[in-house]
Amino acid sequence: MPSAAERLEPKLEAVLCRLCERLGELSVTQAVKIPYLVDLVANHILGEPITEGTHQTWKMGVVTREVWFYAQQGGHIHDPFIIKGSNQHPGGKRIYLGGEPDVELTPEQLEIIDVVADIWGGYDAKRLGRFTKALNTHLDSDIWGANQPASIDEDAFARLAAGWEAFNRRLPSLDFADRRHWGEPIEDPAEYLERELGA
DSSP states (O other), X not given: OOOTTOXXXXXXXXXXXXXXXHHSSEEHHHHHHHHHHHHHHHHHHHSSOSSOOOEEEETTEEEEHHHHHHHHTTOOTTSSEEEEEOSSSTTSEEEEEOSOOSSOOOXXXXXXXXXXXXXXXXXXXXXXXXXXHHTTTTSOGGGTTTTXXXXXXXXXXXXXXXXXXXXXXXXXXXXXXOGGGOOSOOSOHHHHHHHHHTO
């Protein structure tokens, strides 16, 4: 666990700075979950993650571990953030930009962060938690809360497709035992899901 004297890894710090620039203040939930989405997209597009963060399966969804402990300890005196407590917002703390990061990100990295912020930055805490869990449906339910690694592979990326979130919300209420709703056999499940989910 990072101590109060430690700063975030430079690239993780730079990603949070860019998210603050794009979204304004960040809730702790946004700060711990959106870097995971950034790395998921970056891994697909660039072939590697950007943040150098540890994305884990916590009870309320995927959490970037270093950011959680950093925010709980109030940050570091020499970092580019201002962390303030707030009774008006769930989670209590907000992260504001108060300086510049130590490293510059590439234009491609910045573009990925901006796209992720624009698409998922408006999700509330509950929705971000459900969404990050839905990207890891291959994991058993007992993994959530066990702080195991979350996936940033191609399967998780495919679940970013527009229809996946809606499908995942409906999944618990679907009755697969009722054969009246069955269609024709599916020869290629991956091709079928890609077509149906618009991936």
